[in-house]
Amino acid sequence: MLPRLNRVTKPFSRAPIRIVHLGLGAFHRSHQAWYTQHAGDASEWGIASFTGRRPDAATVLAAQDGLFTVVERSDAGDSFEVIGSVVEAIDGADVGRFAELIAAPLTSVVTLTITEAAYRLGADGKLDANAPGVAADLAALTDRSRTPTTPLGRLVFGLASRRDADAGPLAVVCCDNLSHNGTVARNAVVGMAKAVDGGLAAWIDANVSFVSTSVDRITPRTTEADIDAVAAACGYRDDAPVVAEPFRNWVLSGDFPAGRPRWEDAGAVFVDEIEPYENRKLWLLNGAHSLLAYAGQLRGHKTVAEALADDSCREAVEAFWDEAAAHLHGEGLEIPAYRAALLERFGNSRIEHHLAQIAMDGTTKLRMRALPVLRAERAAGRSGEATARVIAAWTAYTAAGSGIQDPQAAGIASANLLEGRARIEALLSLIDADLAADRAVVDLVESLSITFDSASHLN
Numbered sequence: 001m002l003p004r005l006n007r008v009t010k011p012f013s014r015a016p017i018r019i020v021h022l023g024l025g026a027f028h029r030s031h032q033a034w035y036t037q038h039a040g041d042a043s044e045w046g047i048a049s050f051t052g053r054r055p056d057a058a059t060v061l062a063a064q065d066g067l068f069t070v071v072e073r074s075d076a077g078d079s080f081e082v083i084g085s086v087v088e089a090i091d092g093a094d095v096g097r098f099a100e101l102i103a104a105p106l107t108s109v110v111t112l113t114i115t116e117a118a119y120r121l122g123a124d125g126k127l128d129a130n131a132p133g134v135a136a137d138l139a140a141l142t143d144r145s146r147t148p149t150t151p152l153g154r155l156v157f158g159l160a161s162r163r164d165a166d167a168g169p170l171a172v173v174c175c176d177n178l179s180h181n182g183t184v185a186r187n188a189v190v191g192m193a194k195a196v197d198g199g200l201a202a203w204i205d206a207n208v209s210f211v212s213t214s215v216d217r218i219t220p221r222t223t224e225a226d227i228d229a230v231a232a233a234c235g236y237r238d239d240a241p242v243v244a245e246p247f248r249n250w251v252l253s254g255d256f257p258a259g260r261p262r263w264e265d266a267g268a269v270f271v272d273e274i275e276p277y278e279n280r281k282l283w284l285l286n287g288a289h290s291l292l293a294y295a296g297q298l299r300g301h302k303t304v305a306e307a308l309a310d311d312s313c314r315e316a317v318e319a320f321w322d323e324a325a326a327h328l329h330g331e332g333l334e335i336p337a338y339r340a341a342l343l344e345r346f347g348n349s350r351i352e353h354h355l356a357q358i359a360m361d362g363t364t365k366l367r368m369r370a371l372p373v374l375r376a377e378r379a380a381g382r383s384g385e386a387t388a389r390v391i392a393a394w395t396a397y398t399a400a401g402s403g404i405q406d407p408q409a410a411g412i413a414s415a416n417l418l419e420g421r422a423r424i425e426a427l428l429s430l431i432d433a434d435l436a437a438d439r440a441v442v443d444l445v446e447s448l449s450i451t452f453d454s455a456s457h458l459n
């Protein structure tokens with residue numbers, strides 16, 4: 001029997017906890033944990049990482065003393081690296097430990113990868129007070145008789161503890177695929193705090209810096225085959241490896257009032273103006289991912305690489321990129337090279353990135369990945385057809401598949417009981433009210449919604 005990966009089989013020292021992470025999933029491990037291990041001052045920066053919804057990832061990682069393997073997977077083969085920057089892995093339901101660590105004076109940075117849907121944004125882009133868990137968390141934060149269950153509720157709870165402990169300022173670093181993600185996180189956190197304690201909201205405003213980031217490293221969900229591959233290649237049993245592409249990128253903008261690791265040693269870039277980088281990534285990479293997720297599944301494909309190899313999907317991607325690129329300006333963006341690199345990254349067939357995973361939470365994702373391009377195209381006097389096709393593919397996908405996972409799943413199901421343009425209008429209203437109110441857009445999306453029609457492939 002193989003030995004288990006842990007700090008005895010691989011003697012990594014434990015850095016002191018100075019970073020608290022919320023959302024212990026695959027991406028946190030391949031990205032922020034990797035960058036922290038590769039910072040020049042890594043020995044000073046340990047991460048305590050909390051799960052979001054289930055304890056499973058924390059249970060497995062805790063049994064390995066926080067250690068896991070990053071499998072860097074390219075067409076040329078796999079390389080393996082043990083990461084030791086996560087020094088404590090904890091069930092997110094342990095809000096007591098979370099608050100204790102947020103309140104610790106040594107804690108300087110809180111990072112988040114809790115998915116787009118967890119920010120509970122409504123179609124107006126603001127915190128949706130009717131979203132699951134929000135009202136209950138506001139009540140819990142008010143009377144303190146229960147602990148909050150949403151990630152943002154837990155963060156507000158933790159920040160209240162830090163204020164009470166007078167532990168000083170810190171930085172919250174949002175690493176989710178959202179435009180203006182620092183501002184979104186700030187609005188959601190301060191909005192929630194304001195609803196329960198004006199003094200706390202003012203303290204957060206004065207003491208917490210919300211850093212915006214553009215994060216990039218394709219990291220699919222780990223499979224049993226990945227676990228077996230690590231065992232075969234490394235000679236130890238790791239139940240929490242993570243597979244990622246060789247490419248990685250991290251652009252950050254904002255203040256770190258209590259310090260931060262020297263992530264720049266690992267290639268992170270600190271900028272004053274993040275928007276051009278953010279748009280390039282969210283539109284070209286994530287927008288194309290969403291298009292491939294819907295169009296590709298309609299055409300019977302399972303992975304990004306398979307969908308990209310289908311000419312009709314690839315042409316739709318290129319046309320969408322042409323429209324998006326017209327609105328991407330800024331020094332050093334190098335759009336042609338970025339597009340060429342994306343084709344290569346998407347075509348990495350050894351990374352089995354499942355379209356079904358990318359397809360989740362479409363209403364929230366399309367709002368950031370496609371809608372801004374459509375708006376910009378129409379403002380420029382053009383139809384925005386290629387971008388409308390991205391949204392049209394989603395409308396077709398919602399009708400063809402079952403078990404749609406989306407914060408607006410109930411609204412999607414109701415909309416799909418309608419027919420024709422009424423159905424399209426109802427679906428678009430779940431993404432954006434103005435979009436649904438524009439008759440020309442509704443007609444355009446309706447006319448394009450049969451482009452990838454092949455519903456028999458789904459279910």
Ligand SMILES: NC(=O)c1ccc[n+]([C@@H]2O[C@H](COP(=O)([O-])OP(=O)(O)OC[C@H]3O[C@@H](n4cnc5c(N)ncnc54)[C@H](O)[C@@H]3O)[C@@H](O)[C@H]2O)c1
Pocket residue numbers: 022023024025026027028050051052053054113114115116117118150151175176177178215216217218219220
């Ligand atoms: N995987 C990638 O390639 C990648 C790349 C760039 C950015 N990201 C960002 O990171 C996020 C997480 O990706 P991942 O691959 O780690 O996913 P994952 O499913 O492996 O992990 C997500 C984590 O967030 C928690 N979570 C999910 N939904 C939640 C909810 N509604 N409320 C509370 N907690 C919730 C989960 O419990 C888990 O801890 C993405 O949504 C995206 O915003 C991912």
Ligand SMILES: O=P(O)(O)OC[C@@H](O)[C@@H](O)[C@H](O)[C@H](O)CO
Pocket residue numbers: 116177215216217218219285286289290357358
């Ligand atoms: O992780 P999500 O669900 O926000 O989006 C799915 C993919 O588009 C995304 O994970 C990309 O692979 C990633 O953003 C690449 O850096």
